[in-house]
Amino acid sequence: MYVDVKGYEGPLDLLLDLARKQKVDLANISVLALAEQYLSFIDTIRERRIEVAADYLVMAAWLTFLKSRLMVPHEDDNDEPTGEEMAALLQFRLKRLEAMRDAAEKLINRPQLNREIFARGDPESVVTDRKNIWEATYFDLLRAYAVQRERQIPAEYAPKSRTVWSLQDAEDILRRLIGEGADWVPLHACLSQYLDLPEERITALASSFTASLEMVRQGQLELRQSKVFGPLMVRRKSVE
Amino acid sequence: MDQNTGQVIDDDNDIGEITGRNLRVLEALLFAAKEPLHLEEAKPFLSDGANIEDLAAQLSEKYKHSGVNLVKRGEAYAFRTAEDLGFLLRREETERKPLSRAALEIMAIIAYHQPVTRSEIEEVRGVATSKGTLDVLMEAGWVRMRGRRRTPGRPVTYGTTPEFLDHFGLEAITDLPGLNELKGTGLLSANLPPDFAVPAPNDGDLFDNEDPLDADDDGDDLLTELSQDDFDH
């Protein structure tokens, strides 16, 4: 036998090949003969100093044990498998491997996709339309309008400036109106000529009141109010 | 097999069977082809002397009412989804996006000042208007081209659509607030020049100085087109 061990896919493959050479159904195979063939095969290649992979040697050891069990039955030992059980096991493994090989063969001989059977060659793909939904609120819209219309108002336009009495103005006016008189006078009475002008009324009142407080602080005026919301009385403070 | 051969009127049963087989083969070839199939390419697969044109016509007929049809593309044939089922192959993906400030401003001007031309929009805004922004507003369905102003250059006039009213919850374009209402809500300041006016918007019929758009008017600037033409000659 000059078969290179490298041609086999493991010891089981080698055993299956040897078994097939017996040309009988695996069920009727002589396991003893098979074991002997395997062992002599391994011996041959070892004699030829070809390195043998470990699993082949493990199988050889197991088959040697099987052979001894088949030839010398050990009836006393219940834990160990009998030679017949070991032989059945080997037969099962060989049959299973062969069955898987047959199955692979059947599978690969089926009509295959892209070989005998074809899918749609030019599938029609789904086209996705992207669509934007624009979001804007009514308020955004109105504000956008107002903002840009105002932006476009010519810069030279100057709004009418309001009449404002500064504190200094108010103080000067107050001093002039009260004059040298030392009698109590209602504040609004001495301002009456200004309070009739609607655009000056508020600023006249507010500024002269604030100015009067300042003048009180400086010791130039005296203020008096006899009841809540009553008229505010004012007079020049007499110089000591 | 009788289903196919039944359509074929043949005295001889054998010929019917051969035609049936040719039909099946052609059908499979057309289905598997990566691009529209020239009938010539099917020839090696069919029986000698098969009338390919006739086979293709029979297949077209067979698929006429199906979800897929056999259609002719130039000199070649292909299976294609029936036209009325084209929607099956289209998906819509929508994305919500806020309108840009520029778009909002242009939208607002169009709403108040319509019918308004692009250069009038620019006058109000003081900046140039990109065509893209107008396109966005038209894509949104809020702005439409109304017509062309009967002035030199015949510029397109823009206006709002019913969808605009719908989106902003207006019953009519006249519901847009006027000058006093805008002042009242504080959107416009109280101090405006005396000649400051907010127009009364009108989204209705064409004005006297507007011409309707032709059906094939794509809104391009006529002056631009003209200069393009000049350039070509």
Next chain:
Amino acid sequence: MDQNTGQVIDDDNDIGEITGRNLRVLEALLFAAKEPLHLEEAKPFLSDGANIEDLAAQLSEKYKHSGVNLVKRGEAYAFRTAEDLGFLLRREETERKPLSRAALEIMAIIAYHQPVTRSEIEEVRGVATSKGTLDVLMEAGWVRMRGRRRTPGRPVTYGTTPEFLDHFGLEAITDLPGLNELKGTGLLSANLPPDFAVPAPNDGDLFDNEDPLDADDDGDDLLTELSQDDFDH
């Protein structure tokens, strides 16, 4: 339309028309796709309450004698050229290298024994399995990692994919050739001696003794990983 609805027995003409339309829609969707289509995916396009299984059965029947057949692949359906035309249409595959004998054998063992671990594959073949061969099968898209067996070392379990069914023209994994015979002889048992309960291959849900794979599980051997770790520290 009568061609389609003619097959449907309906008292009501409207129902017949709706069914006819559903048939056309399903036909178009299945025709347009290259990969098998899950009927669920067609649901949004059909009328409410349409019996999809029944529609698929009607389509199968309609195409039974055509050059193109509607076939079932696992849970999905696809149009494929008729199997009996294979000898005519046959082309040698150019993209894929033919599988090695070992790879073919391993594929068969995985198909018939799934879910199966690498050591069980080795037990059947009596020889070590190179990781590369498994990778070739996974790259072809025929084999997948299913999970991890809940046993010491938590080995990866392998099984076949839907593409495997499609490639080899199987309706279900139970249609594997010669499966019943193999079950009868007890040769599908991974354990020795043969079990009395003969397992059947299953490419579906995880078994009780299988854990799902983590999303980032690359299928490496856990023991190997451990020793790698040990080595690093």
